[in-house]
Amino acid sequence: MGIEISRLRRQYGQFTALDDVSLTIADGEFVAVLGPSGSGKTSLLRILAGLDQPDAGSVQRDGQDLLALDARRRGVGLVFQHYALFPHMTVAQNVAFGLRVRPWRSRPKASVIKARVEELLRRVELESYVGRYPAQLSGGQRQRVALARALAIEPRLLLLDEPFGALDAQVRVNLRRWLREFHRSLGITTLFVTHDQDEALEMADRVVVMNCGRIEQIGTPEQIYQHPATPFASGFIARGQSLPGELDDSHLRLFGHAWRLDDFATEDVHKVTVHARPEHIVPASRQGEGLAARLLGLRHVAGTVRAGLQMDGLAEPLEAEWSERDWARHAVAVGESLGIHFQSLTVFGSDKDGRVRARAELHPHQSVSPVAFGPWRRLEA
Ligand SMILES: Nc1ncnc2c1ncn2[C@@H]1O[C@H](COP(=O)(O)OP(=O)(O)OP(=O)(O)O)[C@@H](O)[C@H]1O
Numbered sequence: 190m191g192i193e194i195s196r197l198r199r200q201y202g203q204f205t206a207l208d209d210v211s212l213t214i215a216d217g218e219f220v221a222v223l224g225p226s227g228s229g230k231t232s233l234l235r236i237l238a239g240l241d242q243p244d245a246g247s248v249q250r251d252g253q254d255l256l257a258l259d260a261r262r263r264g265v266g267l268v269f270q271h272y273a274l275f276p277h278m279t280v281a282q283n284v285a286f287g288l289r290v291r292p293w294r295s296r297p298k299a300s301v302i303k304a305r306v307e308e309l310l311r312r313v314e315l316e317s318y319v320g321r322y323p324a325q326l327s328g329g330q331r332q333r334v335a336l337a338r339a340l341a342i343e344p345r346l347l348l349l350d351e352p353f354g355a356l357d358a359q360v361r362v363n364l365r366r367w368l369r370e371f372h373r374s375l376g377i378t379t380l381f382v383t384h385d386q387d388e389a390l391e392m393a394d395r396v397v398v399m400n401c402g403r404i405e406q407i408g409t410p411e412q413i414y415q416h417p418a419t420p421f422a423s424g425f426i427a428r429g430q431s432l433p434g435e436l437d438d439s440h441l442r443l444f445g446h447a448w449r450l451d452d453f454a455t456e457d458v459h460k461v462t463v464h465a466r467p468e469h470i471v472p473a474s475r476q477g478e479g480l481a482a483r484l485l486g487l488r489h490v491a492g493t494v495r496a497g498l499q500m501d502g503l504a505e506p507l508e509a510e511w512s513e514r515d516w517a518r519h520a521v522a523v524g525e526s527l528g529i530h531f532q533s534l535t536v537f538g539s540d541k542d543g544r545v546r547a548r549a550e551l552h553p554h555q556s557v558s559p560v561a562f563g564p565w566r567r568l569e570a
Pocket of ligand 1: 201204205206224225226227228229230231232233384
């Protein structure tokens with residue numbers, strides 16, 4: 190049981206904001222919808238909240254048609270990026286709001302509301318702020334009040350749209366961990382919209398990657414990070430970088446070398462995309478080994494070294510990422526040449542409509558045969 194979103198479509202005039210979106214969310218699950226600006230995340234959330242209707246598709250909750258229900262009867266709690274707290278109400282009044290405006294028949298007694306507000310504020314660790322006004326709170330505290338307010342109505346589904354988007358980096362990181370724990374203790378089905386990869390991967394049980402109104406991949410954070418299903422997911426999540434590879438009779442040709450691709454169905458493949466992620470581009474251990482690259486620059490970021498590398502045949506420099514310790518073994522100065530190896534490459538084969546039909550992971554540096562790495566210009570059948 191849970192929520193079953195099936196083939197949702199939303200058009201704004203000629204523009205398709207959601208294109209055939211299907212997704213099942215289990216009860217109690219924490220799902221992150223991750224995608225760049227304009228990918229359709231908020232459009233999906235608004236439909237679930239009852240603030241908008243799709244042009245096609247359905248949403249069922251435990252077999253019931255959710256789209257047929259009025260927004261107020263969906264049992265949905267909402268938190269947006271920009272704190273929509275009422276500025277003239279205290280923290281306690283803000284949290285109580287959803288209960289106070291209920292029709293009198295379903296409205297709890299004042300003493301019940303008071304007890305519930307106190308309990309919620311305790312949960313979001315703001316019990317001593319009851320009498321404050323939103324202007325007297327930090328951004329992180331306001332978002333926790335917004336969360337308490339959304340929870341006051343005991344929602345069955347919590348929808349969070351970039352709730353930490355307006356906060357500074359350190360507060361975001363703290364609130365991320367806090368919300369993750371908070372969700373564990375509550376167990377409410379939660380859909381969390383973000384464009385921040387780290388946020389999605391760190392918090393969610395499952396991540397839905399969106400691009401241009403479509404779902405590119407659904408999976409656990411580990412699946413998504415380790416095995417991105419499409420070139421978009423690879424670039425957006427794993428910083429996969431395009432290399433100029435070509436398919437030649439079940440071999441991948443790249444930088445004048447060739448590797449055999451096993452288990453790569455080539456029918457329908459119209460275009461091949463080869464991706465390398467920064468941590469898989471490693472410096473060769475001995476001089477004269479590997480593919481030739483020139484070191485364009487180095488940046489030292491939190492224990493890692495990010496190197497810009499120029500390679501023949503590539504318009505854009507590649508980024509490689511190494512640990513400080515590994516890099517210390519290589520005495521190459523900026524502007525000099527070095528040899529590099531690709532530890533792993535991901536090869537995608539897409540059809541004419543851009544759909545991925547085949548996918549393979551190559552480990553050129555570790556492979557012995559038939560990989561033509563080392564004695565470079567050799568193609569083995
Ligand atoms: N009411 C509308 N009329 C026309 N176009 C719209 C409307 N609402 C959204 N769009 C368009 O639909 C696309 C998807 O918008 P949506 O807000 O769902 O994206 P998003 O992934 O949430 O982006 P962001 O991260 O910037 O909030 C965007 O290109 C947007 O311009």
